[in-house]
Amino acid sequence: xxxxxxxxxxxxxxxxxxxxxxxxxxxxxxxxxxxxxxxxxxxxxxxxxxxxxxxxxxxxxxxxxxxxxxxxxxxxxxxxxxxxxxxxxxxxxxxxxxxxxxxxxxxxxxxxxxxxxxxxxxxxxxxxxxxxxxxxxxxxxxxxxxxxxxxxxxxxxxxxxxxxxxxxxxxxxxxxxxxxxxxxxxxxxxxxxxxxxxxxxxxxxxxxxxxxxxxxxxxxxxxxxxxxxxxxxxxxxxxxxxxxxxxxxxxxxxxxxxxxxxxxxxxxxxxxxxxxxxxxxxxxxxxxxxxxxxxxxxxxxxxxxxxxxxxxxxxxxxxxxxxxxxxxxxxxxxxxxxxxxxxxxxxxxxxxxxxxxxxxxxxxxxxxxxxxxxxxxxxxxxxxxxxxxxxxxxxxxxxxxxxxxxxxxxxxxxxxxxxxxxxxxxxxxxxxxxxxxxxxxxxxxxxxxxxxxxxxxxxxxxxxxxxxxxxxxxxxxxxxxxxxxxxxxxxxxxxxxxxxxxxxxxxxxxxxxxxxxxxxxxxxxxxxxxxxxxxxxxxxxxxxxxxxxxxxxxxxxxxxxxxxxxxxxxxxxxxxxxxxxxxxxxxxxxxxxxxxxxxxxxxxxxxxxxxxxxxxxxxxxxxxxxxxxxxxxxxxxxxxxxxxxxxxxxxxxxxxxxxxxxxxxxxxxxxxxxxxxxxxxxxxxxxxxxxxxxxxxxxxxxxxxxxxxxxxxxxxxxxxxxxxxxxxxxxxxxx
DNA sequence: GGGCCCGCAGGG
DNA sequence: CCCTGCGGGCCC
Numbered sequence: 001x002x003x004x005x006x007x008x009x010x011x012x013x014x015x016x017x018x019x020x021x022x023x024x025x026x027x028x029x030x031x032x033x034x035x036x037x038x039x040x041x042x043x044x045x046x047x048x049x050x051x052x053x054x055x056x057x058x059x060x061x062x063x064x065x066x067x068x069x070x071x072x073x074x075x076x077x078x079x080x081x082x083x084x085x086x087x088x089x090x091x092x093x094x095x096x097x098x099x100x101x102x103x104x105x106x107x108x109x110x111x112x113x114x115x116x117x118x119x120x121x122x123x124x125x126x127x128x129x130x131x132x133x134x135x136x137x138x139x140x141x142x143x144x145x146x147x148x149x150x151x152x153x154x155x156x157x158x159x160x161x162x163x164x165x166x167x168x169x170x171x172x173x174x175x176x177x178x179x180x181x182x183x184x185x186x187x188x189x190x191x192x193x194x195x196x197x198x199x200x201x202x203x204x205x206x207x208x209x210x211x212x213x214x215x216x217x218x219x220x221x222x223x224x225x226x227x228x229x230x231x232x233x234x235x236x237x238x239x240x241x242x243x244x245x246x247x248x249x250x251x252x253x254x255x256x257x258x259x260x261x262x263x264x265x266x267x268x269x270x271x272x273x274x275x276x277x278x279x280x281x282x283x284x285x286x287x288x289x290x291x292x293x294x295x296x297x298x299x300x301x302x303x304x305x306x307x308x309x310x311x312x313x314x315x316x317x318x319x320x321x322x323x324x325x326x327x328x329x330x331x332x333x334x335x336x337x338x339x340x341x342x343x344x345x346x347x348x349x350x351x352x353x354x355x356x357x358x359x360x361x362x363x364x365x366x367x368x369x370x371x372x373x374x375x376x377x378x379x380x381x382x383x384x385x386x387x388x389x390x391x392x393x394x395x396x397x398x399x400x401x402x403x404x405x406x407x408x409x410x411x412x413x414x415x416x417x418x419x420x421x422x423x424x425x426x427x428x429x430x431x432x433x434x435x436x437x438x439x440x441x442x443x444x445x446x447x448x449x450x451x452x453x454x455x456x457x458x459x460x461x462x463x464x465x466x467x468x469x470x471x472x473x474x475x476x477x478x479x480x481x482x483x484x485x486x487x488x489x490x491x492x493x494x495x496x497x498x499x500x501x502x503x504x505x506x507x508x509x510x511x512x513x514x515x516x517x518x519x520x521x522x523x524x525x526x527x528x529x530x531x532x533x534x535x536x537x538x539x540x541x542x543x544x545x546x547x548x549x550x551x552x553x554x555x556x557x558x559x560x561x562x563x564x565x566x567x568x569x570x571x572x573x574x575x576x577x578x579x580x581x582x583x584x585x586x587x588x589x590x591x592x593x594x595x596x597x598x599x600x601x602x603x604x605x606x607x608x609x610x611x612x613x614x615x616x617x618x619x620x621x622x623x624x625x626x627x628x629x630x631x632x633x634x635x636x637x638x639x640x641x642x643x644x645x646x647x648x649x650x651x652x653x654x655x656x657x658x659x660x661x662x663x664x665x666x667x668x669x670x671x672x673x674x675x676x677x678x679x680x681x682x683x684x685x686x687x688x689x690x691x692x693x694x695x696x697x698x699x700x701x702x703x704x705x706x707x708x709x710x711x712x713x714x715x716x717x718x719x720x721x722x723x724x725x726x727x728x729x730x731x732x733x734x735x
Numbered sequence: 736g737g738g739c740c741c742g743c744a745g746g747g
Numbered sequence: 748c749c750c751t752g753c754g755g756g757c758c759c
Contacts, residue, residue, distance in 0.1 A: 227742095228742075228743085231741075231742050231743075233741085233756095233757095234740080234741065234742090234755080234756050234757065235755085235756060235757090236754090236755065236756070237740085237742080237754070237755040237756040237757080238740095238741050238742040238743070238754095238755080239742080239743080239754095239755085240742075240743060240744085241743075241744075250745090276754075276755075277753090277754060278754085278755090281744090287744080287745085288744070288745070288752070288753095289743070289744070289752090289754065289755095290743085290744085290751085290753075290754050290755095291744090291745080291746095291751075291752040291753075292752080292753040293752090293753090294745090295746090296746070296747090297746080297747085304753090305753055306753075307753035307754090308753065309752095309753020310753065325751085325752070325753080326751085326752090328752090330750090330751065330752075332739090333739090333741075334739090334740090335740095335741085335751085335752055335753095335754065335755095336752070336753065336754080348746070348747080348751080349746085349751090349752090352746095368753075370753075370754090
């Protein structure tokens with residue numbers, strides 16, 4: 001059992017309680033506080049003379065000899081370490097990217113190690129980490145690690161103690177510590193991942209797979225927020241939210257679990273990070289895209305965002321003091337204003353928070369990179385940090401002199417926080433001392449048992465009284481009103497979410513464009529193959545339209561995808577998601593067949609509006625139970641098997657007309673496409689229009705290129721306006 | 736980096 | 748239907 005001191009908040013890192021002063025002994029060498037009862041052996045009385053902690057004076061038995069078996073692994077070890085160092089040193093990467101890369105390095109190491117026997121594995125992991133990712137001061141795996149530019153790691157607490165002594169240089173190499181880092185150290189999330197991985201290989205029982213620490217990259221998402229016609233002029237600044245991917249109602253309290261995540265089936269995990277508030281919203285963690293508080297004054301608050309919008313906020317990770325909203329002059333069409341101009345009151349969102357406080361509801365918390373003063377904020381993006389309870393709320397004069405509403409949030413989540421290398425989530429902890437409470441007015445504390453509480457017998461946090469009943473459940477019974485996808489089968493969803501923008505089939509070798517569209521690699525490449533480079537005039541500084549640049553444009557939105565085509569990297573994560581959905585679709589359809597419930601299942605399929613239009617003619621209505629379920633819930637399956645679709649005479653007639661309108665495509669091809677489209681002729685025609693346009697374009701280009709080449713202008717094609725490629729900016733057209 | 740401006744979403 | 752809001756892009 002590891003021996004650990006008390007943390008910055010005075011909490012013993014072994015038993016997680018804050019011992020009384022009389023139960024704490026200070027190390028004479030490093031001045032760190034230790035809980036006497038958790039020492040080995042437990043200390044009963046404070047020693048009369050000097051006492052050095054286990055870190056400063058390890059017992060003589062401590063340094064274990066490195067087993068011979070491990071020496072063989074030295075190369076691996078150096079390799080892993082150098083890879084991690086390289087990742088950490090790469091300034092071009094965001095923190096999430098660093099974390100992700102570290103994790104994959106560790107995963108590879110882990111996989112390799114899986115072949116080893118358990119003992120060797122443990123030893124190796126320990127060996128790799130004990131000397132290299134340790135805090136320079138306390139020599140333990142760094143707790144809430146911060147990393148100096150010189151590459152040395154410290155516990156946040158040790159680092160803060162060091163700089164508070166006026167030290168301005170690294171404790172290891174004496175390199176100067178930048179003043180910004182000294183005053184605002186940020187936790188190194190990549191290192192947290194690495195440390196957690198290291199710990200898990202030594203501390204987690206061998207049969208328990210380590211839950212991966214997931215970061216989601218923007219491009220891995222199927223859908224994005226969109227820009228309405230009206231809002232186009234400043235891009236995402238005025239974007240409308242994209243689809244909500246989770247099926248919880250908007251007034252759902254508490255974590256978002258796997259059942260409500262039909263896309264990934266994993267729920268929203270602590271540490272998940274999104275590019276911005278819009279994306280955070282799409283995964284349901286915090287719905288308002290400007291406001292910091294999500295809630296209703298007569299019901300409770302579901303979530304808050306810590307984004308540095310109010311200077312009174314105070315962040316200690318596991319607990320923080322939050323400031324209410326309002327008190328600001330927003331005249332002049334402003335959305336925020338850092339100047340307070342009147343007192344805040346417990347009304348609206350502030351009252352909603354107070355309700356959550358009184359009831360003890362779990363409140364989801366996201367932290368944004370825009371919070372600059374907190375060590376716990378992510379370096380980039382918006383991160384979900386789990387649920388907290390509001391233990392008290394009150395008012396006090398804020399920094400700017402006007403009264404502000406104040407809330408004490410204390411973490412109570414079953415998942416460990418993103419900044420801790422702990423393996424487990426929170427345990428009930430005593431409330432921190434809040435000095436400002438002595439000046440508080442309108443203090444409210446919870447009188448009843450909290451609705452979300454620690455369940456001793458199960459050892460988890462959960463609802464001990466029934467959670468509030470959602471007032472916003474839609475007609476379908478559950479789910480967010482924007483997220484009606486629960487009614488689609490997996491196969492339908494696959495096509496809808498992961499359909500190629502060109503062939504309209506489920507993506508294979510998906511390429512994701514920066515503009516958020518996805519195409520099969522072969523489809524996209526063939527679109528541009530045989531084309532000569534297209535050069536476009538690029539406006540620089542408004543008037544000078546002289547610069548020419550080779551540009552390739554997204555077939556869906558005309559966004560610039562030149563870079564992607566130069567280096568077409570298949571989106572492996574998306575591929576994985578598709579594979580797992582396919583697997584699930586297959587499993588489901590097997591199950592359905594076994595149960596002989598195809599007909600019932602078909603009845604239950606709620607189709608989207610377009611499919612509905614086809615109505616009774618839909619082959620879905622095929623009632624022949626003995627025949628192969630032609631139009632089952634899984635269109636994918638159909639593609640590999642029977643590609644013919646039974647259509648009634650009316651539909652067959654319409655289909656023939658379509659075939660006649662598009663002579664460039666064979667009837668066989670169209671028949672297989674209609675299967676993919678669930679028998680929806682409108683969808684088919686829509687698709688054909690796109691394909692035909694592409695085909696026409698391709699032909700035009702080919703003929704032009706050959707013409708122009710003959711005129712020997714170097715094969716450069718100048719795109720004329722109105723040829724299907726939109727000018728980059730409307731503005732430049734005005735001239 | 737700061738000011739400005741805007742659409743959108745949701746509460747009431 | 749009005750008010751509010753811990754965004755986000757652009758311009759300077």
